Amino acid sequence: MAMSNLYSKIAPKPIKRSQDAIPVSQTNAWVNRESLSNSGLATSPSISQQETVQITQPASVPTSPVASPSGNSAFNTSFSLVCSKATTGDPNWQAQRTTVCERNAAMFNNEFMSDIHFVVGSPGHTQTVPAHKYVLATGSSVFFAMFYGGLAEDKAEIEVPDVEPPAFLTLLRYLYCDEIQLEADTVLATLYVAKKYIVPHLARACVNYLETSLTAKNACLLLSQSRLFEEPELMQRCWEVIDAQAEMALQSDGFPDIDIHTLESVLARETLNCKEMHLFDAAMFWASAECLRRELEPTPQNQRIVLGNALYLVRIPTMNLEEFANGAAQNGILTLQETIDIFLHFTASRKPILSFPTKPRAGLQPQVCHRFQSCAYRSNQWRYRGRCDSIQFSVDKRIFVVGFGLYGSSSGAADYNVKIELKRCGRIMAENDTKFFSDGSSNTFHVYFKHPIQIEPESFYTASAILDGGELSYFGQEGMSEVCVGCVAFQFQCSSESTNGTGVQGGQIPELIFYGPTIPSYER
Structure with a gap:
């Protein structure tokens, strides 16, 4: 099935437009992180580190008369007529713009010297976009074949009904300005148009954006x-x-x-x-x-x-x-x-044959990050009086924290009440008040959150536990600041929220229990 037909069937579902058509004069927009979050997507740090993503449209600026060196009035009149029909907004733009990229950018979505027009969008919601064949052909093999190939057609307008106008403008901005500016509502449409016209770097940027904004809300x-x-x-x-x-x-x-x-x-x-x-x-x-x-x-x-x-x-x-x-x-x-x-x-003991599968799903197997090389207990050490044990950690790949492994009583069997928390930048992402039974051994005892928590790479998170139970417990020693589990690397550092002595070198919260990435089938 052709990609254009395929996309036309699915496009209305994932792409929500705030308006049916976006006129050229209204394409200026600011998108902040809150609006992206509400839509289920977040700004990709791989695209921009700024707090906002700006999409600007070259303004139409009135022309001004330009005098010829000879003072010839006929020349002045002729030159002014040319400038009045199409302009970059700067009569001296060739001299003022010092790079090829800047001069090309002046032509983006501009009638000046344009030799092709695209009528973009579904019927009734179209937008006419001017362009320059040479610029498009240098950035896309599809455009090259369209304008300069053996089967090229000499058309003044080309209809593109299967592409959203904002996505098409994003494509042109990249081809003219070497800039990639993505929005949550149009990134899927931009990925489609990048693949339609075979612009792989823009397509890769769209995929990176989607990967970094991936959550359970938009994963399916x-x-x-x-x-x-x-x-x-x-x-x-x-x-x-x-x-x-x-x-x-x-x-x-x-x-x-x-x-x-x-x-x-x-x-x-x-x-x-x-x-x-x-x-x-x-x-x-x-x-x-x-x-x-x-x-x-x-x-x-x-x-x-x-x-x-x-x-x-x-x-x-x-x-x-x-x-x-x-x-x-x-x-x-x-x-x-x-x-x-x-x-x-x-x-029944004699079970009938069913049309439904009877074998339970295997589910995911949790992995465990151990951050201590040994544990110990000493008289009068590791007491609990409602104080917080806390540690900070980061990972280099996305994981999902399921719970913590904790040490239990060093003076015989005991029951514990525990409140566990996971925070990012002081904000509580998940917490759970639960219990566990310690048999008096040096084993760790697992406590879990109600749902796995998504942990993004290259950010620090705070794991905390407040225990109430047998007053003396085991504690970890010979702590490691870096631990690798499978293909995931953990880094640990002390937390200012730890008021009971836990740190990198020793203390509580010896284990992080998590679901981690697997080797993709296409790499096996």
Whole structure:
């Protein structure tokens, strides 16, 4: 299927426009980090380190008369007429702009010397964009073939109905100005236009932007797009987020907008870290949306029709009996015979053959970062009186922290109450009040957050624990400031929030439990 046809089917879903058309005179815009965050995307540090992303449009400046050296009035009149029709806003622009890039930038979206026009956007929402064939041809082999190839056509206007005007202007800005300025709402459209006209550096910048702004809220939708755009690295990053934070990803607003093939790949995924009942609910969520897209009433019968064989990828028999009885058994999407057979699967010694998979998903295997080389206990040391043990850490790759390993009592078995926290720049990202039982050994005891927390590379996070229980405990010694686990490198430093003695060299919080990246299938 042609990419343009493919994109025209999917574009309305992921790309939300604040207005149907953006006139040339209104393309100035400021996008701050808060607006990007609200849309599920964040500004990519690989594109710009600034707090804002500015998109500017060359202004139209009235021309001024330019006198000829000879003072010839006819020359003055002729020259003024030329300048009045098209201008860069600076009559002396060739001399004032010292580099080729600056002079090309003066031509961006400018009628001056333009020899081609693009009518960009869907019918009724178009924008006419002037351009210069030579500039476009030097940056894109597609434009070169279009204007100078053996089958080149001499057209004054070219219609581009499958591209968003802001995305097309982003492409032209890169070709004219060597600048890449991306926005959350149009980055997918920009990726499409970069691939359509074979501009790989711009496409790579779009992928980097999407990777750095990837969260559970947009992972499924970006997975759907990355499959269509054939971006295996972005797909791998999406799967890492979906696997680790499956429950959040399945409940995201964008999940019902994915295509059927992406839905099937999600439902078939072996490493999803969630209960099967959440997958069943997500499938119903998607089926209801698909019924509305097909102008069908979202009844159980129609939901089953639109799901097709995808329904049999949900491992309903791996739910527990209570989950099945209160959920799928009463939903109405299963036939009476299927419902009876699954109940017999739970209760009978002779189990019927089912059309649904009966083997539970493997899920993700957590990894553990040990930051001490040994542990010890001493009389009158490592006491707990409501004080905080805390350590800072950073990683070089995205991970998902599941919980902490803690030391327990050094004076016999004891129960502990503990409050664990994870912060970034003083802001609490996750916390949990929980308990664990210490058997009096020097083993670590794992405590968990309710959901995995996404940790971005090259930023410091603060892990804290406040324990209440057996007053004396083991503590770590010979701490390491750098630890490598698999392909992830951890760095540790002392935290100012630690008021009970924990630091890099010794103390509590000996382990970080996490889900980490795997080797991509295309690299195996």
